[in-house]
Amino acid sequence: MAGGAQERSPLLHLVAGGCGGTVGAIFTCPLEVIKTRLQSSKLAFRAVYYPQVQLGTISAEGMVRQTAVSPGLIRVLKSILEKEGPRSLFRGLGPNLVGVAPSRAVYFGCYSKAKEQFNHLFVPNSNLVHICSAGSAAFITNSLMNPIWMVKTRMQLERRVRGSKQMNALQCTRYVYRTEGIRGFYRGLTASYAGISETIICFAIYESLKKHVNDIQLAPSPAGGSERSSTNFLGLMVAAAVAKGCASCIAYPHEVIRTRLREEGTKYKTFIQTARLVAREEGYLAFYRGLFAQLVRQIPNTAIVLSTYELIVYLLEDRVK
Template sequence: MAQKKDTLRHLFAGGCAGTVGAIVTCPLEVIKTRLQSSGIAIHSVYYPQVQLGTLSGGGVVRPSASVPPGVLQVLKSILEKEGPRSLFRGLGPNLVGVAPSRAVYFASYSKAKEKFNAIFVPNSNIVHMCSAGSAAFVTNSMMNPIWMVKTRMQLEMRVRGSKQTNALQCARNVYQTEGMRGFYRGLTASYAGISETIICFVVYEGLKKRLHEMDLSANSSGEKGSTNFLGLMLAAAFSKGCASCIAYPHEVIRTRLREEGTKYKTFCQTARLVAREEGYLAFYRGLLAQLFRQIPNTAIVLSTYELLIYVLNEKPN
């Protein structure tokens, strides 16, 4: 009974934390996804000349010149051409998926950590690595169809005032054109991205342990809780920043694999094509937007999770 209650606490805390983070950082995720795309983001909508197809058979424009835009250029273009609502494209499936995905992730991480602590030296780096990797594998396998729909919606560009495709229409289009396999496009890149999760949690757990040791050695006061919370946010932000910079190329490959009518078929083939046609710097397009989004998002998610576990009278493992 106690174990079941413990799992429910982690599910609830993880789900709430993921929802808060998704809402706050959604505009930056849309910008990042546009920048990662081959046809839409990189040849974007600044000076229209050429017609480009969309999900429902309509069209958007793309320029003849292909100068990669920056974060502010994409933001300005979306606001001018599509309106502020487009900054929240894909938020629906994100909210549908983020709570269960974070809940499953944190619950899986907690259970895996418990199991691996019995096999390896408790709370060692190998335990954190195996736990983070196992949780990411389970979550990616379960949630890929939702993230696939979210990415397609974020890549769709429409003129301000025109009707945009909703999540159900997008999902129906994927099924009709690509079948069930279409919902699992980019899954291999997500598995490659497990390395980012492992790096993030190893660094985060190390910093959290250090903060705990510092807290024990310091004289406790009324400020203890707020200091710990701020420290956890900074630790989460730093760990995610390091992990994102190291493992970012898999994000670009995953977005390319999820594009509609794409020439990209497999992980390795996509990597070769991008390197040959656009150069190695293309693997880091959108990194700035990713850091702006992921660092505060991870800080919000992990610190909210830790806070809720604390409020629910459950000391984090």
């Protein structure tokens, strides 16, 4: 690639990733709010807010015991609309929009640079290179962006009575700092580090599928170039969707643990302690609350971001050749 193209490509990747991430964040924000509420401990144990969740049963000893039943996506959506209004479906959108562009830029920049370095250490473009690159990029991105995601999660968990005023992002930031200090902004970071496994799995599968997509050769036609480009673009979207879907299903429990750690004034203190507590009190199925909302939100979003990234790189390389 020519020198001028190399200088322009980081800016183009930043703009493309930022725009794609921003649009995706806006359209998928309601699903993210629902997913976060489903992950929260307050959904299962606060009978006032979700009275239909609590079922009283009689144990063998004659004692009344409360059994938590997790509601579905539609029920949570309906409850938010009825009790809080449509605006609550966009809680945390401000921090999301502030963080999405720089986080995409940091991630793709670190991934590209790490891939370049690891290609000199291991077999070029091997699965080991992709795994190490994705893990390194995710570690750096999570460390830098955790305060923003912490504020976003806290805002999404805040419930309100219809018509009442809620904290904005700045007020929420000040409140966290005043009540918990700097350390408060890094709650859930250990769970985010555990979630690096999802990123590694996603990119390992994606890079493997991308090789097969790039190996597809179409028969020559009058519009061969554009046809090949559109087919590869669609193939990359499918590859990204499959990779993200598999990774989310495998590594999803860390998201539930991370949300619990970010709740205000709860009994959840550390990653291992939270995992044990959730498993003991709610069962292992609790680790998959909100998975459907996550898949509906993340799969198309990831497919758009990754395929757009690849398309811009392809178009840039094609123009300078």
